[in-house]
Amino acid sequence: MTLFRRLVLVLLLASVSPAAALVRAQQTTEPQGQFVPAESLPQRERMPAAPLLIGAYAFALVALFGYVISVSRRLGAVKTDIARLESDMKRSGRG
Amino acid sequence: MPKWFIPAAIACALLFAASPIVIATSPEEAELGMVFKIFYYHMPSAWMFLLSAIVCGVASLRFLFGGNPRHDRSAVAAAELTVLFGAITLVTGPLWARRSWGTWWIWDARITASLVGWMIAWSYLIVRKYGGPGSDKLASGLAIFGMANVPFIYISVNVWRTIHPLTTVVPSLPAPMGWRLWFCVTMFTLLYILLFKLRVHLEEQRARVDALYIALET
Numbered sequence: 449m450t451l452f453r454r455l456v457l458v459l460l461l462a463s464v465s466p467a468a469a470l471v472r473a474q475q476t477t478e479p480q481g482q483f484v485p486a487e488s489l490p491q492r493e494r495m496p497a498a499p500l501l502i503g504a505y506a507f508a509l510v511a512l513f514g515y516v517i518s519v520s521r522r523l524g525a526v527k528t529d530i531a532r533l534e535s536d537m538k539r540s541g542r543g
Numbered sequence: 544m545p546k547w548f549i550p551a552a553i554a555c556a557l558l559f560a561a562s563p564i565v566i567a568t569s570p571e572e573a574e575l576g577m578v579f580k581i582f583y584y585h586m587p588s589a590w591m592f593l594l595s596a597i598v599c600g601v602a603s604l605r606f607l608f609g610g611n612p613r614h615d616r617s618a619v620a621a622a623e624l625t626v627l628f629g630a631i632t633l634v635t636g637p638l639w640a641r642r643s644w645g646t647w648w649i650w651d652a653r654i655t656a657s658l659v660g661w662m663i664a665w666s667y668l669i670v671r672k673y674g675g676p677g678s679d680k681l682a683s684g685l686a687i688f689g690m691a692n693v694p695f696i697y698i699s700v701n702v703w704r705t706i707h708p709l710t711t712v713v714p715s716l717p718a719p720m721g722w723r724l725w726f727c728v729t730m731f732t733l734l735y736i737l738l739f740k741l742r743v744h745l746e747e748q749r750a751r752v753d754a755l756y757i758a759l760e761t
Binding site: 479480481482483484485497498500501503504505507508509511512515516519522523526527529530533534536537540 | 559563570571572573574575576577578579580581582584585588627630631634635638639641642700704705706707708709711712715716717719720734738741742744745748749751752755756758759
């Protein structure tokens, strides 16, 4: 092996090792595979998360109600159009 | 609208009215604490998001190869619901993640694929609105890609490394958490059916308006 090839190999290993260590460090957190009830935990160890919980439910409910109102309004507008067009048809003698 | 629509809407409203009590009385999770309860809305809305993308894709396929406008109307309705339930999923997820993982967002396979699926549904609606003549068929192509993305979203947590909970959390839920989850899944599924029916009805009425305009002009 030539000196140049050895040098390239050493540089390659040197650059890969910290990256591999970093990847390993980032992957230390394991995904949750199971949920366990926390009935036995003392109150102080429970995480206060009310704002996040309320925020999540509030967003979901506002989005759903907003969508129902939006569809109802669009449906109302279309039904008004249909009534107007049908009366136009009758007036023009084509209804 | 069909006869079952009003009774089903009342039943759905009652389920939604009962859901805060059902969720508030749920046990907290050992690691996540109270924030775990976001799961009861997050997971059913995520399922409706994926279901809607599949409905949109199947309806688009049938429209492309059959040409029946009824399928096109179903695809439009499903695309809008994909955006709605996708938004709920993508907002409630980071609220969970902030407490659970210490960050609002990570670019892992599931979350990124979900965002892509949501953007495909948006692009479907944008193409339909601004695409001009022929945009219905162009948008159908997008919907097929949106549907193809669904299996990747579902299996991603089991295939690629992530800190997102795995798919095994649902079958392994203890009974006090499990029945509450299935209560919410039933509630969201009923809501999805009702919203889908309502949105398809809107498209049918719009088609009627178009037919009336054509009849008046000829």
